[in-house]
Amino acid sequence: MRIGIIGAGLGGLLCGAELSKTHDVTIYERLPFIGGRFTNIPYKGFQITTGALHMIPHGNDGYLAQALKNIGSNVKIVNAEPEGYFRLNGKNHIYKDLFKTVTTKEKLNALKLAANLKFGRVDKNISFGEFLEGCPTALLVGNSFTGWALSLNAYETPMSEILEIQKLHSKFGGPGIPIGGCKGVIDSLVEIINKNNGKILLNHEVSKIEIEENKGYIDSKEFDIIISNASPTETEKMSNINFIQKKPVPSKGIKVNVATKSNMVNGASVIFTADSERINGLNQPSNVDKSLAKEGHNLIMLHATQLKSNTKSEIDIVLEDIENLFIDKDYEILSIQSYNNGWPVNHASNGTDLNPIIKDNFFLVGDGVKGVGGIEVEGVAMSAIKVLEHIKT
Numbered sequence: 024m025r026i027g028i029i030g031a032g033l034g035g036l037l038c039g040a041e042l043s044k045t046h047d048v049t050i051y052e053r054l055p056f057i058g059g060r061f062t063n064i065p066y067k068g069f070q071i072t073t074g075a076l077h078m079i080p081h082g083n084d085g086y087l088a089q090a091l092k093n094i095g096s097n098v099k100i101v102n103a104e105p106e107g108y109f110r111l112n113g114k115n116h117i118y119k120d121l122f123k124t125v126t127t128k129e130k131l132n133a134l135k136l137a138a139n140l141k142f143g144r145v146d147k148n149i150s151f152g153e154f155l156e157g158c159p160t161a162l163l164v165g166n167s168f169t170g171w172a173l174s175l176n177a178y179e180t181p182m183s184e185i186l187e188i189q190k191l192h193s194k195f196g197g198p199g200i201p202i203g204g205c206k207g208v209i210d211s212l213v214e215i216i217n218k219n220n221g222k223i224l225l226n227h228e229v230s231k232i233e234i235e236e237n238k239g240y241i242d243s244k245e246f247d248i249i250i251s252n253a254s255p256t257e258t259e260k261m262s263n264i265n266f267i268q269k270k271p272v273p274s275k276g277i278k279v280n281v282a283t284k285s286n287m288v289n290g291a292s293v294i295f296t297a298d299s300e301r302i303n304g305l306n307q308p309s310n311v312d313k314s315l316a317k318e319g320h321n322l323i324m325l326h327a328t329q330l331k332s333n334t335k336s337e338i339d340i341v342l343e344d345i346e347n348l349f350i351d352k353d354y355e356i357l358s359i360q361s362y363n364n365g366w367p368v369n370h371a372s373n374g375t376d377l378n379p380i381i382k383d384n385f386f387l388v389g390d391g392v393k394g395v396g397g398i399e400v401e402g403v404a405m406s407a408i409k410v411l412e413h414i415k416t
């Protein structure tokens with residue numbers, strides 16, 4: 024079959040790499056580079072990124088890792104050990120010690136919350152913030168987690184998503200960082216597509232998709248199947264089909280890359296900064312792969328959910344947080360990157376994703392169509408797995 028894919032982001036490449044084994048695949052990418060929001064940008068000797076924090080939410084065992092292995096990618100993902108820390112009143116604690124840090128007054132409520140979460144005795148229609156209200160310490164930490172992982176605050180995060188995330192976490196475990204960072208993953212997929220004679224056309228913006236009964240057209244070129252890795256909203260605009268009933272709501276964020284000589288984080292772990300005003304967490308990907316930082320330095324990546332529409336004043340709050348976090352350290356801010364409008368953190372924030380299957384010959388893939396509980400690229404992989412299974416059957 025002839026398969027046309029719009030977009031060479033992670034979603035488009037996962038589908039392209041698998042389908043190019045048995046089909047004739049062409050991928051159209053409007054930018055001059057491959058990887059969308061999941062690739063590296065070399066800058067001042069550091070490998071910063073077009074989007075992601077070089078992290079894979081469920082590490083070497085999650086949906087993305089499994090999809091990569093099935094496709095034949097040989098990228099290595101190093102799991103975090105311990106999985107994460109949270110910072111309260113200037114001190115780091117291991118994530119699992121949350122219960123020990125809550126005040127005596129909160130302990131009973133914290134016990135109840137933990138039991139309710141474990142046994143699924145939770146109203147799925149409330150938000151994570153509402154669920155945590157009886158325990159202010161857990162709310163602070165929970166808010167940092169959803170900010171880091173989903174770019175949502177706890178009150179914007181549906182409890183239905185948290186329950187699924189909890190299940191996936193029990194099944195797969197916590198995060199990891201790939202060798203080579205985001206680009207390590209992308210390069211491994213491109214290598215497979217090239218080996219299978221798939222085509223990736225750069226600087227090629229698609230403006231029109233036409234879907235007919237058993238075929239479709241991308242800018243007048245005929246295909247048997249069309250997969251769009253562009254956002255659902257952009258895809259609908261360029262296609263002859265209306266498929267969006269409820270508009271997905273994108274999530275926005277601000278990322279800061281910092282160079283330090285001192286060590287801030289262990290291995291592939293994350294520190295959730297529950298005592299910061301806007302920053303949700305930080306990691307140090309150069310622990311896993313030294314080539315991500317300039318010799319003798321560490322690359323620290325800090326992420327904040329953008330809560331208000333004025334990006335400039337949100338960045339000012341982020342910079343104040345950085346001063347507090349690095350108070351006794353030598354550091355250099357390498358870059359500040361903001362993510363909104365056409366280049367957001369996620370095209371659909373968790374809970375507002377669409378279904379990737381539009382018709383038997385027309386599909387969506389990417390972070391506008393993640394499965395329930397799919398954190399970031401794990402959700403992208405879930406969408407690719409669903410589309411690939413549908414095409415195979």
Ligand code: FAD
Pocket residue numbers: 029030031032033034035051052053054058059060061073074075076077078079080227228229230252253254257276277278326362366367368369388389390391398399400401403
């Ligand atoms: P994209 O990467 O956006 O790919 C879509 C591609 O389609 C793009 O290259 C685009 O140029 C192309 N395209 C669009 N329209 C057209 C057109 N008309 N014609 C041709 N080409 C077109 N996820 C994690 O798992 N871990 C993290 O640490 C992490 N951190 C993040 C931090 C930030 C600040 C941000 C912004 C995101 C982060 N994410 C993280 C999310 C993750 O980066 C994205 O979910 C993922 O990269 C999205 O992949 P995608 O394939 O859905 O979309």
